[in-house]
Amino acid sequence: MRRIVAILLLIIVAVGISLSLAKIPFGSPETKAGRYYIDEGIKETGATNIVTSVVVNYRAFDTLGEVTVLFIAAIGLGAVLTASVGEETRKTEPASLVLYTGCRLLFPLILIFGTYIFIHGHLSPGGGFQGGAIIASGFLLIYLGCRERRISQKASKLAESLGGLVFVIIGLLGLVFGGYFLLNFLPKGTANALFSAGIIPIIYIAIGFKVGSELASIIDNLIEES
């Protein structure tokens, strides 16, 4: 019964959407905003990766909201999963030596790779979110391989808070100096250089730390035996 209703509903959705898809031909979209960003992006923001200039400059407010969403998820997950008094903890077996050594060897390399990704976000594909996710996967490896090791809760909280604060404060500095929130008030430099594009790399580094520590703390909270 439930299945039939569900399938009927899905057919309605499918028919409705395919009707409106006729107006959006694949391969030749109407791109007013996108065209503008491609044409003016380098001149106005100094970032050669246009996606980055959209994410961190033209639509930086969305990105601020997005890191907030992740922050909420990390905090909410902590609030839901914090062990109440009296819950027992299970013991875990240590991993084998090969796994242990392998994880410890790989971990710094993963960190460097993640950092590289978010520092070069304005030049090449990648950025704060991707780099942060890679760093978090490094922590995941540590949790799986070296089970007695934990990142300190304090350090991860600090990185979360500071990352978010740097983002907001840079935005407010733009308001102070130029009258617009999140204005790119630093010199743009020459395109394709590491030190270019004004506030974009700074914000992406802050996002990288924030996303990395938040995803790591989400994994930490989930994995904790409570």
Added chain:
Amino acid sequence: MSFLNNYIYYTGAFGLILVGLYIILVKHNLIKVIIGLGILDTGVNLFLISVGYITKGTAPIFSRPGIDSEHMVDPVPQALVLTAIVIGIAVLALALSLAIRLYQHYGTLNLRKIREQRW
């Protein structure tokens, strides 16, 4: 052939959306429903990216000077999808933590059984 050329990505995206919705509507296991939410998200993201594609386009990155900007794909949907992916994992993580708590309270993840034994 021209149907494939024009609609294959849309087909994939809406296939995922429909399968995701089907899982959410029909399945009783909470973890499975959450997986359905994940599949639904992926479908929506694929749809958004396909909306911005330009035939024979290139990525919107000026990695070396003198790249033809005429055929660059639209960067805006890509920015939107980056946002949507992160929001998606935030919702999934919160949902999983709720699922773990729910299991501790009820000893099952079957939503129908949970509905029967509440209060």
Added chain:
Amino acid sequence: MVNPVLLIAVPLGLAFAIPLFALFWKAAAKYIPPLALAFNLVVSLLLLAKVLENPVIVSIGGWRPPFCINLVAGPVGVLFSAIIALVGLLVSIYALDYIKEGATEKYHTLYLLLLTGATGVVLTGDIFNLFVFFEILCISSYALVAYLRDKAGIESAVKYLIQGAVGSSLLLIGIGLLYGQFGTLNMADIAEKIASASPISLFVPMVLLITGLGVEAAIFPLNAWLPDAHSSAPSSISAILSGIAIEVGLYAVARVLFTIFGVSLSTTPSFLLFLALLGILTLLVGEMCAFSQNNIKRMLAYSSIGQIGLILFALAIGTSYGVTGGLFQLVSHTLSKALLFLAAGYMIYRAGSMEISALEGMGRKMPLTCLAFTIGAFSLVGLPPFIGFPSKFLIVRAALATKEAIFCVLIGLALLGTVIEAAYFFRVVQVLYFKGEKPNPGRVEAPVTVLIPMFIFVVLIVIVGVYPKLVTDVLNSAASELLNRLDYIRSVLG
């Protein structure tokens, strides 16, 4: 120069800083939300005087409007942000004493972020940005509903999360369809271009957007999550969810319908009629269910559904009278329902049960709290001299002024709903005061931090009820902002 972006940036920054403060001083967390919301209230009131003449449009990042995200602080946006800051401030004072168990620091952070998200939704002028702030609002409310971590809380949070997540996916598909057709995300820009599009290709995105936003706004077929979520959250959160979250959802629906799609009495009367029917249906279903409840918080939650139906009906009348009445009813519902949940929260805390029968004789144990509850109930029913009376009166007058038979019939049904509402609220008041003969119950009043916010709510309800002129100017210009989309487009795009 007061910049509306401060309304979002400052609370956001303070919320990020809460874990940092908590490292040094544990109790700091609970004082930050009142501080941030007091700041927001001051900024909103300063802005309110200015936006009555001209809307303040600020762009983020300093680019030209269609190419950047911009905030539109018109009368509607600033009115809502002032209400959010006011109710949020009072409820956060209430929570100082009310929230004792669990990870309180996390509660306060999530609480502040929820209200920041709500402020963002009402101020933004960009449809994807609206989605992002909507997610902030929704995700923090999922987490807060589950805050007590009891069986009911977790179960209803799961239900809420699944329905909300499906809703936001549909919303995102709708946004994608709009972007594919118009190549822009700015609401004013879309609204300008929408006139040249064919109605069939607009219908599907409109349905998707309304469905996605309607989950949060609790419009009739989409509100299965509401009674559970509102009744099993902590009472302070129930007050915010009932008083702010659904209203913000309804605002988003109104903004999408009136501003983006240009639904109006002259172009699409049948669609408005459909919405009015939906509103009355929501109203009747909500009030009937509320009537049969024995759990006081579930009763209040169902009554919220009924009120939302009434507001939707008033908005769907589509005349400037009707929209003004809808907004007025929205304000009155926010104040009254928040007061009711706050008072009920402490009575439940004392009685140890949510059953209405367990509250017998509370009128002698906690006279002030019960008085506040009674005033809230009378105001919601629409008795003079409280705020509910002028707002309901305005809606009735607007419905009769249309001079159409169907609206007169519908307003008759709405009045029937009010009668049902009066019946169940009077039953509770009777239980509070006239049941349970106990010679010397002993007075145990709620603490001062709980009484002060309730007192301020009561004062506001009475003052606005006696002098509705205080708010009608703002409401009138807010209604005309919602209805005159051409002015909106012109003021944003220049």
Added chain:
Amino acid sequence: MIFVVSFLVFLMLVGAVAASIFRDLISTVIAAALVSLIAAILFYLLQAPDVAMAEAAIGAALTAAIFIIAIRRTKRYEE
């Protein structure tokens, strides 16, 4: 080229349907991760390398990991 894309889309949909059929939740998660991974390849083919990276790192790897952690703390088989 178009046939490669069609094959990938077909594989992706098969993965999604498989995710809805499996009773073992670990298999379901792996099928869902396959869907994400193919979606990442499709993103790359659609000239969105940024999104492809994010989807591969977040959508396929981290999501699968947190699902498996959550399943370990609850129940592996669907009833």
